[in-house]
Amino acid sequence: MQSDRSDSRGLNTQRTQSLTGSGDTRGKHRIQAELKRLEQETRFLEEELEQLDKTEKASAACNETLRNVEAIPDPLLPITNGPLNPLWDRWFERPKESRGCRCWIL
Amino acid sequence: MSSSVSELKERHAAAIETVNSLRERLKQKRQQLLDVDVAGYSRSQGRAPVSFGPTDLVCCRTLQGHAGKVYSLDWTSERNRIVSASQDGRLIVWNALTSQKTHAIKLPCAWVMTCAFSPTGQSVACGGLDSVCSIFNLNSPTDKDGNLPVSRMLSGHKGYVSCCQYVPDEDTHLITSSGDQTCVLWDITTGLRTSVFGGEFQSGHTADVLSVSISGSNSRMFVSGSCDSTARLWDTRVASRAVRTFHGHEGDVNTVKFFPDGNRFGTGSDDGTCRLFDIRTGHQLQVYYQQHGENEIPHVTSIAFSISGRLLFAGYSNGDCYVWDTLLAKVGHHSGRIGSYHLPFPLQVVLNLGSLQNSHEGRITCLGLSADGSALCTGSWDTNLKDILIQELITVMKLKVCQYISVDAQFDSLQNNAGVIQSKLARFGLLEGTGGCSESLGSERLVNLLLNLRFWLTSFCCFLLP
DSSP states (O other): OHHHHTOOHHHHHHHHHHHTTOHHHHHHHHHHHHHHHHHHHHHHHHHHHHHHHTOOOHHHHHHHHHHHHHHSOOTTSSSOOSOOOGGGGGGGSOOTTOOOOOOOOO | OHHHHHHHHHHHHHHHHHHHHHHHHHHHHHHHHOOOOHHHHHHHTTOOOOBOOGGGEEEEEEEEOOSSOEEEEEEOSSTTEEEEEETTSEEEEEETTTTEEEEEEEOSSSOEEEEEEOTTSSEEEEEETTSOEEEEETTSOOOTTSOOOOSEEEOOOSSOEEEEEEOTTOSSEEEEEETTSOEEEEETTTTEEEEEESSTTSOOOSSOEEEEEEOSSOTTEEEEEETTSOEEEEETTBOSSOSEEEOOOSSOEEEEEEOTTSSEEEEEETTSOEEEEETTTOOEEEEEOOOOSSSSOOOEEEEEEOTTSSEEEEEETTSOEEEEETTTTEEOBOOOOSOSOOOSSOOOSSOBGGGGSOTTTOOEEEEEEOTTSSOEEEEETTSEEEEEEESOOHHHHHHHHHHHHHHHHHHHHHTTOHHHHHHHHHHTTOSTTOOOTTSOOOOHHHHHHHHTOOOSSGGGGGGSOO
């Protein structure tokens, strides 16, 4: 997969050359592209490090998560706040094509 | 020429060192900010785990019709329809309430991996190994062979389409993820790519992208999960780089899902864990992992959150589907309110949906919540879709008994055990001229099933056998 990824239009001519034996040119372009990507990555990581200085601790996000979760009524919870929606129970109606089962619970 | 190459190689090696050391510093710094996880915080606030038993999840529909493994499913934003994609090379559109199939779409390429319903419910999209995302308008007339024609093909990916999702509130745009390491935002009306995220000339994933999820509260934000073990957050207006990259997983990130509040998202990975990440700070807020007691750690293949986010449904490669309490990071445990009967097996700490459904055959491959969060649908290897519900009522129990009978019969019939089926059906009045459920239950499986039921209404406890 990696070798496919580094083929770009610009490298197609290089590819022909490499087939005839000039492998170095192709290698050079590929390494240059990788290098560029790594330098870009370095910049992003440095930015992120700086941002972290101003980032709050995880407890703030945990608090927000807890509050947000408990604010929303959830039909799948055994206990949830309202408002309850009667449409949540529509799954309990027998589907129309059921075989007229007469089973019952004692 | 060659010395220049070796010089480049040196610089390349040095750059890798720099990146790795920066990553390490980032990791340490982040660690210092992780003063607590969601479970620790919730416990400190006095929260108790959701009290949950196997009977709180009731299979109330079995949607039968696919002839191959169900790979993907998606609900409509209005409440009741589902589209599913299967190894049999078809998409089926179901009305989940009536169990009717409304469309069965034969696909030009049978190797489908993903499907999605458009926000208006008028179209469905699918993609797979053909590297194309195909759109079908459900209102189109069928062709002379009775097949629904493709209304648009979105071509351009150089690898398989692993996942697709429509941008909410419009039928005109969707986002795909691909084995070519990119995500793409498509304009469906023109069939053209609006933006490509990652790829050759831009910073992005460095391996196959397996999943995408668009934020429900801000449709310009989406997350992607990849074989490079990271998840990335993207802003559709900025294709050149991800807003943030989330490290932590130690294996392919197979599935990502935005958390209902839009400020967090969940992931599932080959490392056997699900994780919850915060998009604004980048923090990993929680890890969900349970020792499965096996030598091999099962991979997480699909996840879904309940509508509040309190529950995390996770499907694993061994066919299990666990229900996690996201706040307390516990797998929902049995509350024990089953009366005074001794169970023939130890109480399960784990709530495993797979164990409710003949899991020796069933392998859950995909799952999804209805738009209003009232039902969960799972797709499985036994080629059926099953709707699973919580909150048991009398009618549901009756339905459940019948459903289990029918599922039972199906498996037994596969083993040519017709005589056993007949007697089971007879006990439950499913054969003509037979009585009701008043007969004692002789089937071992049925007894186990019924003993496993949990009753909301105590008047029905007498149903349990002494």
